[in-house]
Amino acid sequence: MRIEPEYKEPKTILNKGTGFLSGYTHSLNPYTGCAFACSFCYVRQMPVSLFRQMDWGTWVDVKQGAAAVLRRQLRTAKKRGAVTIFMSSSTDPYQPIEHKELVTRSLLEVMAEEPPDFLLLQTRSPLVTRDIDLLKQLEERVRVSMTIETDLDDMRKLFTPSAPPISARLRALTQLTEEGIATQAAIAPLLPSSESFPQVLRQATNRICIDDYFNGDGSGGKRTGRLGLASLYREHGLEEWYHPDALHKVVERMQDVFHEGEWFMSPQGFEP
Template sequence: MANETYKRTHPKTISNKGTGYLSGYSHTLNPYAGCSFSCSYCYVRQMPISLFRQEAWGSWVDIKQDAAKLLRKELVIAKRKGPVTIFMSTSTDPYQPVEHKEGVTRSLLEAMVDEPPDFLFVQTRSPLVRRDIDLFAQLGDRVRISMTIETDLEDIRKQFTPEAPPIAARLKTLQLLRDADIPAQATIAPILPSSEMFPKLLKPLVNRVCIDDYYMGDGSGGKRTRSIGMESIYARLGLEDWYKPDAYRSVYDRFVEVFPAEQVYISQTGFEP
């Protein structure tokens, strides 16, 4: 999105307690606030972090200063209390375009290499994640990269997430992660209209797939998604059937024809440590 506003902030803490949908994690971690990808369906649009800002969601990103310094301290304290499992990130993509220049996420990963958590889950849709393969390799089986690929159809991607990275670049990134033996999964969340070839496209790249939709995954049974008018996009495209609560079933059925059933997860189970 053009004319984005960037602001440097100085938070007192960098990690938060895992709650609700992510109660399986001891902590959540957001290197940035806001998100340049501005996905039409993003449930964060309806959360206080977005509602209390005067700027449109997608037009601003806050860059958290001294993030790694804070995390190093917090990790030491947290590890004394028990297992530390981290979900990065819940309300932003840790690989914002500005990460190329700022390196906040990379600095956090460097801190975690020095003071490893028991498990780190990295949720992104950005091919920039490939830059940090060297650090993921040092974390070994303590890390899992979750690459969002909602559809295999680029024209659909452009209708719903025009500011997000192209599908081909995300697929290439999964290939690079696989070649480097970095644990990774493809996350079809939320499901968007896709082709019958989608499972075969992912089969050589991952051995783990998570399928989620608006109703299971937006934290409010689909209410947040309805309130931002997603149904109108489906109606405009003549794809209303894909918006129904049972639409995920046909996608799931396609995937279990190609993947072993134990490699295909639905909603929350696919995000757990």
């Protein structure tokens, strides 16, 4: 898919944490738009996407000069109290354009020098391992949350064909964990998976967070429903997975492998 980047110079980069992110003082998005174009992404239903005259996944705004803006805002915010940051809430900080633009890395460089009290780094990209050197400098102040919705790559291809392969994400998560960086696997939203999914995740991390469309989209599943996902599940004979009961099935499987304090339900698992 061809991506049309635009370059913007933001006046602010830290946004107040609200709603789902109310446990954080701020959210931080290095880009606007996301080339991974996941079929279930809630941002598809937000004004930033609806008012754009281009399909979601075909455009990305690159925030030039973001590091300088963050440095200024971060210093001011830290004078007022604790600073906890969720990166990112409406884009993937390690989508393909990050290879070239390095916006996310520049922001981590600032945070290594001016550490927030906590940073949750949410991604589905193995590119995050490139920045292990900076993540280590943040020590206990950072957790990398790697989205791994399923262990079945054919399900990944069905729902998120432009996203990185599951095997690559698992290798990246394992590497981060072995490097001593706090990690978790975010099964969010959960997709059809195999019975061995818990064992697969256990080899990569000791913490998981589980979520589904009906709890995680902020509207009891209505916002996701408008994306037409129900028909996609029906078309492929997966109706049982597009139901609240699927969450209970996956939780039961995970509880056999992950103990109390190692598995969480969203939003608890994303809290600082």
